[in-house]
Structure formats: C-alpha cells, structure tokens
Amino acid sequence: MKKVFSRTSSLRDVDTHYCSGCGHGIAHRLIAEAIDELDIREQVIGITPVGCAVIAYNYWNFDCVESPHGRGLAIATAIKRVRPQNIVFTYQGDGDLAAIGTAETIHAANRGENLTVIFINNAVYGMTGGQMAPTTLIGQKTATSPRGRDIGNEGYPLKISEIVAQLPGVYSVERVSCDSPKGVLKAKSAIKAAFKNQMDNKGFSLVEVLSACPTYWSLTPADSLDWMQNTMSKEFPLGKIK
Amino acid sequence: MTKGQKILISGNEAIAQAALDAGCTFYAGYPITPQNEIIAYMSEHMPLQGGVFIQSESELAAINMVFGASAVGARAMTSSSSPGISLMQEAISYIAGAELPAVIVNVMRAGPGLGNIWPAQSDYFQATKPGHGDYHCIALAPSSVQEAYEVTKDAFRLADMYRIPVFILSDGMLGQMMEPLLADSQGSMADGKRKKLSTIDYRLSTKKWAATGCKGRDAHVVKSFYMNMGELERFNLELQEKYKKIKAREQKQEALYIDDAQVVLVAYGTMARLAKEAMAILRKKGVKAGLLRPISVWPFPEDIIKRLTVSGKRVVFLVIEMSYGQMVEDVRLAVNGRAQVEFLGRSGGGIPSEEEIINKTVALLNC
Structure with a gap:
C-alpha cells in the first residue's frame, strides 16, 4: 500500500506529557515539519526554555541545548556566532522571553543576530501552576492575579513583538494563532519563513504564536479556541508586524 | 612580542593573553572595575585571532553566552569582578550541571554590595563553595603576573579534561599590577602577525558530546534537568565521583x-x-x-x-x-x-x- 502520510523525521515517536488541548504539541510539530521541509534537521540546534516546554528535546529529533530561564537568546547568540553554519532557533514562552529574559530578547534583536525565535504566548505561566504572565490579559484571573489582572497593580499586557519590531536590527516579526486549522497553517508558513530567513542570512526573525493553555485558563480545549479567536487575538492582533 | 621575549604587562592582560594562547575562541563580558583590561584586550585581540568577542548586555548574558559557546565545543571564557560574579552564579551552576567546560575570571574587589574597587579576597567562599545545588568549580589563585598567565592556560586544559567550570581567582591588586611576563604566544600581539587559530596547534580536545548538528549521529542534548525518579541522584553521584578524582589529582x-x-x-x-x-x-x-x-x-x-x-x-x-x-x-x-x-x-x-x-x-x- 502506498504510504501517503507519516510522522516527520524531526519528531520522535513518544507519548506527550502536555495537557489536553495544549498548544505546545502543535507548535513542536510545526517546527519539526518546517525543518524537514527545508531539509536542515542535521544543521539545526534548538534552544529549549525553562517552562512546560523544557523537555521539547524529548519530542524533537535534532541537537538541542537547554537554557536557564530567559537566557535562550544569549545562548543562541553565542552558538550562532561560533557556528554560523548551523541553523539556530530558540523556543521560548511568555515568561521566559518577555519577563525574565526581556533584556536578552531586546539585545539579541538589536544586535540583529541571524536567529529564529519561536515565541509561544499563552498568557499564563504553565509549568509553575498558572500564575500571571507579562502577556496576561487585563482582567484575566490567574493564580497570582486572583481578582483579575489590574492595570493599577500589574500594568498592561506586554506586546514584545511590537517592541522588537521597532529595532533596526530586526528583519521579520509576525504574530500567528493556533486557534483553527487555518491559523495552524498560517503559523506553519510563518515558522518556515523564519527559518528560511536565517538560511538566507537575513537576520533576526521572530514568530509569536498564540497558543492554548486550557488547564490554566480553566476552559475546555474547544472553549479555549473560542477565547483565542474572540478575546486574546483582540489584545494581540494577528499578522505581519514587520 | 616574539617567543622567548619578556614583556611588561598587567595581570589582567596576562590572563587575556593566556586565554588566547590556550586556544580560547570565545569571550563575552560586561565592563566592571577592576577587570576592564581583560575585556578591552579581548575586544582588540580576539577578532585578530579569528575568535568571537561579544560585549554583552549584562553579566547574566555574558555567562550564558559562555554556556552556549561551550555547548557547541568552543573554548570559552568570561571575566568579571565580585558583584558581576554574583550575577553569573545561576548559570555557573547550570554549566556545572550540564558538565560544560568554561573559564571564569574573578578579579576580586571589596564587598559586600557595591563595596569598592579596592582589592580583596572576600569571594573565596563563592569560588570554592559555590551556588545552588551540589557542585564544585576548580578554583585557581595565582599570585604573580607570570603565574596568572600560566594558571589561565592550564585552566582551559582542566576545564576540558573534567568538563567543569574553572575559576581564576585574582584580585584588584594582581589585576592592575604590571610585571615582566615570559609568554609562549605564537606570533606577535603588536605587529599584526598573529596566526589564525586554525593554524595554531592548541590541542583542542575532540568534544564528542557537543551539540553541533546531528549529521551522521543521534541527536545530542546539552542539559541539566533530570525529572525522572532517581535520575538526578544517579547523575549527582557521578558528579561526586568526578570531584573525588579532581581532589585526588589536582591539589596544587x-x-x-x-x-x-x-x-x-x-x-x-x-x-x-x-x-x-x-x-x-x-x-x-x-x-x-x-x-x-x-x-x-x-x-x-x-x-x-x-x-x-x-x-x-x-x-x-x-x-x-x-x-x-x-x-x-x-x-x-x-x-x-x-x-x-x-x-x-x-x-x-x-x-x-x-x-x-x-x-x-x-x-x-x-x-
């Protein structure tokens, strides 16, 4: 029988540890497919974050380096400078990239490092139990904003993609959302383009992926997708920012 | 400078030159007194030798850049002084946990806090009984410019051999003081005739564990996270065995x-x-x-x-x-x-x- 579909070779055959409806599995697969379609698996070095996705290397079948919390872009900078022949990307959550690692993010972007950044924004800290993230929406209830995020106390959701896009060293910034089959396909083409940019020595490319966390949104997986479409993407508008 | 000729040089610059002579190909650092001569020397000479120099946005970034460079097999170094080393402490534990070689220079100044920029030896605890988790760094304490050069060169050998972070524990006096140095640099520092690293035999060990892209082999993961029951304890026992070996062999x-x-x-x-x-x-x-x-x-x-x-x-x-x-x-x-x-x-x-x-x-x- 003719085989018409199979697991892409950058993904391993393992069970998931992610919760039902979690967006990380989708993002992992999109990255793996983009890498295989570009035929760069043997050149790729992935930087995994601290957070739910720390063990992304258990799913990916290529070289990975596990970063201290927030420092992914410092590590990636050094790796790409030492080994420009490799394709280097970071996979970072909102706490990692936009809170503790803000300085590393801004400065790697400003240096125009030739890197690919996949920024997973699910508006909450997952691994530690659903605390407020820098991207938590105003009024959103979390373990550490039990009355809802209050701008007087916690400030506004941080739009790091828009900030980074201002920097002259940055080549490309795009925000996508894995909230529907159409959104997933768009996310894949953005991720693939961000890798292609690096292969073409274009410089710093960031893809912000809005991603579901039903567990800490206290929603069903299906309701999570509705919330992303109707609420989250209003705060974080989709599309090419730069 | 030619081989066999003495030069007058500061302790800080001797450390930087030693790193270059040891085949260090990556340096990242952030300015802090009294070690600024190291970062300045590296910015001048590292690119001439074909290596990578980065002035980072913070000490946090500097040490994590060293982490990254080391993870892909480069001989990597950073330098700082006391408060800056405190900022690096977290990543040094990660480097130890990931069993990566690295050289970290601490030109100690007086504390606590911002303290002042006078020489001190008050970071001994930090170097010898370091940060979170059960780990050790090798820590070498030179007492002359010549010895600063020699132990720094040796630090890269030890770091590679044991896959361990190695501290050079200097101080503001030794860093700023100038003394004659007999270096075994190949090529000149001043006349632009320094050889590119690829032509220098610095006996860089083959780092089979490095993450360099998985061509022709299984994927490598450089990490310090062990979640499964018993896994971390087994890893820590292996680390302890390594430390025992170092204690038996490397007292100097x-x-x-x-x-x-x-x-x-x-x-x-x-x-x-x-x-x-x-x-x-x-x-x-x-x-x-x-x-x-x-x-x-x-x-x-x-x-x-x-x-x-x-x-x-x-x-x-x-x-x-x-x-x-x-x-x-x-x-x-x-x-x-x-x-x-x-x-x-x-x-x-x-x-x-x-x-x-x-x-x-x-x-x-x-x-």
Whole structure:
C-alpha cells in the first residue's frame, strides 16, 4: 500500500506529557515539519526554555541545548556566532522571553543576530501552576492575579513583538494563532519563513504564536479556541508586524 | 612580542593573553572595575585571532553566552569582578550541571554590595563553595603576573579534561599590577602577525558530546534537568565521583620551609606575596616560619596539611587573608584539631601588612 502520510523525521515517536488541548504539541510539530521541509534537521540546534516546554528535546529529533530561564537568546547568540553554519532557533514562552529574559530578547534583536525565535504566548505561566504572565490579559484571573489582572497593580499586557519590531536590527516579526486549522497553517508558513530567513542570512526573525493553555485558563480545549479567536487575538492582533 | 621575549604587562592582560594562547575562541563580558583590561584586550585581540568577542548586555548574558559557546565545543571564557560574579552564579551552576567546560575570571574587589574597587579576597567562599545545588568549580589563585598567565592556560586544559567550570581567582591588586611576563604566544600581539587559530596547534580536545548538528549521529542534548525518579541522584553521584578524582589529582600549592617550621603562614594570591616577605624577615630574626601558598583553592591542598599534622609535631598555622576569615575554614577542616590554627585578616580595602604578620607571628610564639 502506498504510504501517503507519516510522522516527520524531526519528531520522535513518544507519548506527550502536555495537557489536553495544549498548544505546545502543535507548535513542536510545526517546527519539526518546517525543518524537514527545508531539509536542515542535521544543521539545526534548538534552544529549549525553562517552562512546560523544557523537555521539547524529548519530542524533537535534532541537537538541542537547554537554557536557564530567559537566557535562550544569549545562548543562541553565542552558538550562532561560533557556528554560523548551523541553523539556530530558540523556543521560548511568555515568561521566559518577555519577563525574565526581556533584556536578552531586546539585545539579541538589536544586535540583529541571524536567529529564529519561536515565541509561544499563552498568557499564563504553565509549568509553575498558572500564575500571571507579562502577556496576561487585563482582567484575566490567574493564580497570582486572583481578582483579575489590574492595570493599577500589574500594568498592561506586554506586546514584545511590537517592541522588537521597532529595532533596526530586526528583519521579520509576525504574530500567528493556533486557534483553527487555518491559523495552524498560517503559523506553519510563518515558522518556515523564519527559518528560511536565517538560511538566507537575513537576520533576526521572530514568530509569536498564540497558543492554548486550557488547564490554566480553566476552559475546555474547544472553549479555549473560542477565547483565542474572540478575546486574546483582540489584545494581540494577528499578522505581519514587520 | 616574539617567543622567548619578556614583556611588561598587567595581570589582567596576562590572563587575556593566556586565554588566547590556550586556544580560547570565545569571550563575552560586561565592563566592571577592576577587570576592564581583560575585556578591552579581548575586544582588540580576539577578532585578530579569528575568535568571537561579544560585549554583552549584562553579566547574566555574558555567562550564558559562555554556556552556549561551550555547548557547541568552543573554548570559552568570561571575566568579571565580585558583584558581576554574583550575577553569573545561576548559570555557573547550570554549566556545572550540564558538565560544560568554561573559564571564569574573578578579579576580586571589596564587598559586600557595591563595596569598592579596592582589592580583596572576600569571594573565596563563592569560588570554592559555590551556588545552588551540589557542585564544585576548580578554583585557581595565582599570585604573580607570570603565574596568572600560566594558571589561565592550564585552566582551559582542566576545564576540558573534567568538563567543569574553572575559576581564576585574582584580585584588584594582581589585576592592575604590571610585571615582566615570559609568554609562549605564537606570533606577535603588536605587529599584526598573529596566526589564525586554525593554524595554531592548541590541542583542542575532540568534544564528542557537543551539540553541533546531528549529521551522521543521534541527536545530542546539552542539559541539566533530570525529572525522572532517581535520575538526578544517579547523575549527582557521578558528579561526586568526578570531584573525588579532581581532589585526588589536582591539589596544587607552593610550600616553603614548612618541614622545620614552628609557624606555617597560609596565604594565597596577592596576600601570599606579603606573607612570603614576612616569612623571610622572620627567618632572618631566627623564627622558624614557613609558607604554604595554595594555588588550587578548590581542590584545597589539604593533603600537605594532613601530612604536616598527623605526625603530632607541634606547629601553628597562621592563616592570612584579605577577608575576615574564609580560607581559614578549609585550613581548620584539613588540620582537624591536630594543630593550632590562628587567623589574621583585613578587608574592605585594607591589606594585612608585613609588620602585622610579623607581630602576630611573634605574639603567637610568645604565648
């Protein structure tokens, strides 16, 4: 029988540890497919974050380096400078990239490092139990904003993609959302383009992926997708920012 | 400079030159006094040698850049001074946990807090009994510009051999002081004829564990996270085995006139220079003084202290530090009650003088 579909070779055959409806599995697969379609698996070095996705290397079948919390872009900078022949990307959550690692993010972007950044924004800290993230929406209830995020106390959701896009060293910034089959396909083409940019020595490319966390949104997986479409993407508008 | 020719150079610059001569291909750092000559020297010379120099946005970024460069197989170094080293502490634990080689230079200044930029030795605890988790760094403490050059070169060998972070524990005095240096640099620093690294035989060990892209092999993961039951404990036991090996093989010290000594002065780094002078004066006065100068402060040279004290011979150890008593704890552990251990120290900018050392020694013997 003719085989018409199979697991892409950058993904391993393992069970998931992610919760039902979690967006990380989708993002992992999109990255793996983009890498295989570009035929760069043997050149790729992935930087995994601290957070739910720390063990992304258990799913990916290529070289990975596990970063201290927030420092992914410092590590990636050094790796790409030492080994420009490799394709280097970071996979970072909102706490990692936009809170503790803000300085590393801004400065790697400003240096125009030739890197690919996949920024997973699910508006909450997952691994530690659903605390407020820098991207938590105003009024959103979390373990550490039990009355809802209050701008007087916690400030506004941080739009790091828009900030980074201002920097002259940055080549490309795009925000996508894995909230529907159409959104997933768009996310894949953005991720693939961000890798292609690096292969073409274009410089710093960031893809912000809005991603579901039903567990800490206290929603069903299906309701999570509705919330992303109707609420989250209003705060974080989709599309090419730069 | 040509091979075999002496040059006048500061301790900081000697460390930078040693790193270049040892095949260091990556340096990242952030300015802080009194180590700025290292980062400036690296910015000038590292690119000429074909390596990577980055002035990072913080010490946090600098040490994590070293982490990244090391993870893909480069010989990597950063340098800082006391408060900056505190900022690096987290990543140093990750480097130890990921078993990566790295060289970290601490040109110590006085603390706590911002303290001041005067020389001190008050980061001994931090270097020898470092941050979170059960790990160790090798820590080497030179006491001259020549030795700063030599131990820095050796630090890269040790870091690669044991896959461990290695501290160079210098201080503001040694960093700023200029002395003659006989370096074995290949090519010139000044005439632009420095050879590219690819043409220098620096015997870089093959790092089979590095993450370099998985062509022709299984994927590599550089990590320090062990979630499964029992996994971390097994890994930690392996680390402990490695530390045991290092303790057995890598203790290094200078010992002068210790066999007939009534008083053994114990000091390292800049402090040991003054202790050595004090010892010479004491000997002239007829006082049987000796000097034990740890060069490796981790592993601490405990074997020689054990050998001196197990015989039951009466000997007093006077530990002298530019701190209020840090290395003295290791001396007490090594002596283990078999001899008297006394302490003399100043910190915050003050350095115990020869006179203070002599007076304290004479007072000890007279009581």
